[in-house]
Structure formats: C-alpha cells, structure tokens
Amino acid sequence: MTRPLLLASSSETRLALLRAAGVEVTAHPARIDEETIRRALEAEGAHPRDIADALAEMKARKLAERNPTALVLGCDQVLEFDHRAWGKPESLDAARAQLLSMRGKTHRLLSALVLYDAGEPTWRHIGRVDLKMRDFSDSWLEGYLARNWESLRHSAGGYKLEEEGVRLFSSIEGDYFTVLGLPLLPLLAYLELRGFIET
Numbered sequence: 743m744t745r746p747l748l749l750a751s752s753s754e755t756r757l758a759l760l761r762a763a764g765v766e767v768t769a770h771p772a773r774i775d776e777e778t779i780r781r782a783l784e785a786e787g788a789h790p791r792d793i794a795d796a797l798a799e800m801k802a803r804k805l806a807e808r809n810p811t812a813l814v815l816g817c818d819q820v821l822e823f824d825h826r827a828w829g830k831p832e833s834l835d836a837a838r839a840q841l842l843s844m845r846g847k848t849h850r851l852l853s854a855l856v857l858y859d860a861g862e863p864t865w866r867h868i869g870r871v872d873l874k875m876r877d878f879s880d881s882w883l884e885g886y887l888a889r890n891w892e893s894l895r896h897s898a899g900g901y902k903l904e905e906e907g908v909r910l911f912s913s914i915e916g917d918y919f920t921v922l923g924l925p926l927l928p929l930l931a932y933l934e935l936r937g938f939i940e941t
Contacts, residue, residue, distance in 0.1 A: 744938055748809055750801040750816045755904075756924045763930060765939060770809075772801040772816065780829060790827035791868055794820040794854035799863060806858035813938065814858040819923040821899045823849035830898055834891055837900035841875075841883060841910070844899075848874045851898070853920045855929055865932050869925030871916030878910060886910075 749757055752771035760767045776797060783793045795818075802816025821828040823844055831837035850872050857865040878886075886906060887894075894900050894907065901907030903914075903921045919926040933939045 746812050747938070748805055748812050748814045750805040750814055753817070753923060755922050756817055759919065759922065759924050759926055763926060765930075765933070767815075770805055772804040774800050774804060776818075777829070780827065784827065790820045790822035790850075791852050791854075793827045794818045794852045795856065795866065795868060798854035799856040799866070802856045802858045802863070806861050810861045815929075816856045816858070817854065817923060819851060819853045819898050821849055821851055823847075828899065831895060831900045834887060837891070837894060838883065838887060840900050841887075844875050846875060846877045848872055849899070851916075851921055853923050853925050855925060857929075857932070867925055867928045867932075869917055869920030869928070871914060871920045873911055873915075873921070874913045875910050876912040882909075 747760070747765060747767045749760065749767050749769045750772040751757070751769060757767065757769045774797070779797060779800065780793055783796060788796070797818035797820075798816040800816070801818065802814045805816070806812070806814040828840060831840055850870060853869040855867045856863055886909070890906055893902055893905060901910055903911070903918075914921070917925060917927065930939070934941045
C-alpha cells in the first residue's frame with residue numbers, strides 16, 4: 743500500500759481476507775448506532791441496498807474524520823428477504839424464527855463497501871448474492887442452533903457459510919467473498935487502478 747488502509751470494521755473475517763490478499767490494513771472499528779440508523783431508514787421506506795450503503799458510508803466517514811489523510815474502508819452487510827432488511831438475530835428464538843421463515847426459499851445478501859480518501863467518499867460498491875435454503879428438518883435446526891449460537895449471533899441471517907451454516911443451503915448464486923461481507927475482487931481492482939496497491 744502506498745498509504746495506510748484503515749478498515750472501519752470489527753470483522754475478523756474481513757480483516758483476514760484483506761491481509762491474505764496482501765493488502766496492508768489495520769482495523770479500527772467505527773462505533774455507530776447501527777440499529778437506530780437502520781430503524782430510521784426502514785421507517786423512511788429505504789431499500790435494503792440503500793441501508794447497507796448508508797451504514798457502510800457512516801462507518802467510513804466516522805473513521806475518516808479522525809484520520810483525514812488515510813484511506814478508510816467502511817463495510818456493511820444486510821440480508822434482504824420478504825421485501826425488508828434483516829440484521830443479526832438478537833436472541834436464539836429470533837434466529838430460529840428467522841431461519842424457519844427462510845426455509846425452502848431464496849434470500850439475498852447485500853455487501854456494501856465505501857472507500858474514503860482524504861476525508862471524501864471516492865468509491866462505493868454493493869455486491870449481491872442470492873442464496874436458496876434447503877428444506878431442513880426442525881430437529882436438525884435445533885441442533886444447529888445449539889452448536890453454533892455463539893458464532894451465528896454475530897452474522898446477518900443467523901448463519902456463517904464458512905462454518906456449519908453451509909448446510910442450510912441448496913444453491914448459491916454469486917461471489918463467495920460477498921457472502922463473507924467483503925466483495926474483494928472489485929475492491930482490489932479499484933485499489934490497483936488508483937495505484938494504491940501494486941499491479
């Protein structure tokens with residue numbers, strides 16, 4: 743990197759993906775009240791895509807204000823299902839209800855990236871993946887929730903595809919990195935184009 747990249751996220755997965763790709767990056771989580779912002783946007787009728795984009799930008803902007811010369815990457819992921827945005831399940835019961843409602847159906851993950859350079863937004867991207875859940879049994883779901891609650895409660899949708907959550911699905915259309923919350927290939931292409939990383 744010709745300049746430091748700051749990741750406005752607490753996601754270990756996003757940080758690991760960037761580092762594995764050879765990008766020099768430091769994580770500095772930007773604390774914003776995501777739930778209040780999400781609810782306000784939903785009350786205004788915002789599309790889930792716009793919610794993901796707004797949250798990613800707010801995180802990047804907050805960190806960029808404190809680091810005006812740095813490149814700052816804000817990220818957010820929203821699950822779109824039944825014409826609304828779904829976040830991280832707040833309880834085991836909420837996760838159960840959410841997964842049961844999506845059983846046998848298709849939902850969408852929207853992963854937004856916003857890059858700030860010198861205190862201004864210069865690039866944004868929203869990756870999209872469509873995922874179809876299989877018709878899993880109630881008993882398997884109970885075991886899955888019991889085994890994985892501590893991990894899945896941190897994930898939009900109540901699952902992690904890189905863990906046992908992959909067994910929830912019968913088909914996936916889209917980029918694996920987008921499922922993990924970081925559309926990596928478009929980001930790397932932009933960083934190369936701007937000369938921030940070696941081509």
